[in-house]
Amino acid sequence: MKVGENYKIKWHVDIKNPSRIQLYVFNSSTNGIVSIADSIDANNEHYEWLVPTFDNLPGIGGKDYKIRIVNLESNEIYDESDAKFSIVSK
Numbered sequence: 001m002k003v004g005e006n007y008k009i010k011w012h013v014d015i016k017n018p019s020r021i022q023l024y025v026f027n028s029s030t031n032g033i034v035s036i037a038d039s040i041d042a043n044n045e046h047y048e049w050l051v052p053t054f055d056n057l058p059g060i061g062g063k064d065y066k067i068r069i070v071n072l073e074s075n076e077i078y079d080e081s082d083a084k085f086s087i088v089s090k
Helices: none
Strands: 006-010 020-027 032-041 046-050 062-071 077-080 085-087
Touching: 032 046
Parallel strands: none
Antiparallel strands: 006 046, 020 032, 020 062, 062 077, 062 085
């Protein structure tokens, strides 16, 4: 991924009456986490994310990132990216 570009984050909901979710970008090297979007309808199953500058990301930029989806009703993690990804400057 590149800073300043849009990326579509997709998910699939397998439960009845899904709630609202929160999206985070998580850096597994530093355990840093930053909110991407608040209170999204889980039925949407996608979100367009504009990758922010390194100053607005957890960690020091670079690698070891994952997207995390959290159920706002229970505050439990719904899902997390299967693989880590990197963010590079434009």
